[in-house]
Amino acid sequence: MKQSKSIFNLSSKILALLCCITTFSPNAYSQTRVENSAYYTKPSAVESQKYPSSISNIAKQVTVRIFTDNSAGSGVIVGKEDNTYTVVTNHHVIENNSKKFYQIMSGDGITHQATLISTPKIGNLDVALLEFTSDRFYQVVEIVKTNQPLVGETTFAAGFPNWDQTDSSQIGSTLTWGSQAFQLTVGSIEMLTSRTLRQGYQLGYTNDIKSGMSGGPILNSKGQLIGINGRSKYPIAGIGAFHFIDGSRPSIKQFKKMESLSWGIPASLIRN
Numbered sequence: 001m002k003q004s005k006s007i008f009n010l011s012s013k014i015l016a017l018l019c020c021i022t023t024f025s026p027n028a029y030s031q032t033r034v035e036n037s038a039y040y041t042k043p044s045a046v047e048s049q050k051y052p053s054s055i056s057n058i059a060k061q062v063t064v065r066i067f068t069d070n071s072a073g074s075g076v077i078v079g080k081e082d083n084t085y086t087v088v089t090n091h092h093v094i095e096n097n098s099k100k101f102y103q104i105m106s107g108d109g110i111t112h113q114a115t116l117i118s119t120p121k122i123g124n125l126d127v128a129l130l131e132f133t134s135d136r137f138y139q140v141v142e143i144v145k146t147n148q149p150l151v152g153e154t155t156f157a158a159g160f161p162n163w164d165q166t167d168s169s170q171i172g173s174t175l176t177w178g179s180q181a182f183q184l185t186v187g188s189i190e191m192l193t194s195r196t197l198r199q200g201y202q203l204g205y206t207n208d209i210k211s212g213m214s215g216g217p218i219l220n221s222k223g224q225l226i227g228i229n230g231r232s233k234y235p236i237a238g239i240g241a242f243h244f245i246d247g248s249r250p251s252i253k254q255f256k257k258m259e260s261l262s263w264g265i266p267a268s269l270i271r272n
Contacts, residue, residue, distance in 0.1 A: 063216055085133070206261060209233070
């Protein structure tokens with residue numbers, strides 16, 4: 001059995017462009033309805049801090065850019081067997097892809113044809129697996145072995161924003177930038193909900209996540225994978241965007257804190 005499958009046993013309208021992290025173009029769409037009402041953000045003060053070179057190097061090597069026939073997002077290399085690599089991303093990055101067309105751009109800028117691993121979705125997680133083959137060596141991310149990260153722990157979130165704000169009035173696409181669009185942000189874990197939100201979201205963190213960074217890795221200070229990006233701050237749906245798996249919603253006080261955070265799926269939920 002492949003290494004990646006022993007680590008991960010899972011499956012795999014139009015919405016306003018402004019509320020999707022992974023929107024490819026103004027005509028593309030995603031079914032994730034809890035994303036930021038803005039598809040670009042200005043760097044925060046904490047984001048301007050200098051990253052440890054080791055974290056930056058790891059993030060650049062393990063983070064990939066994913067293209068489908070109507071969208072673009074990010075992913076992270078989580079497994080390798082012989083010359084076959086496995087990438088985890090958000091399910092909403094690859095859904096609604098009528099042509100079943102998947103391309104993965106590795107950190108060296110090389111584009112690889114990829115295939116979707118067709119396995120049942122476990123627990124309805126917003127997660128999917130892709131595979132690509134290459135004779136080149138690519139680093140596989142180390143997955144944290146502890147069940148949960150800790151509140152206050154430093155987080156590094158990586159991915160490929162689809163849009164760039166050149167100034168206060170102009171926004172340009174990065175789809176022709178290739179791997180040059182890579183971005184790394186730094187923040188910290190602010191919330192770990194005792195009840196999991198729908199689709200596996202449980203990790204609330206302060207990093208700014210932009211359109212296109214869905215599926216990218218959330219790393220700790222050791223460069224280990226603790227989760228994947230998926231939802232950004234201040235969802236356009238408001239409190240309606242936050243549903244726990246038991247059908248309940250947070251209190252107004254809890255929601256006010258939750259809406260100010262980005263949300264990810266912990267690695268503990270997407271591994272055996």
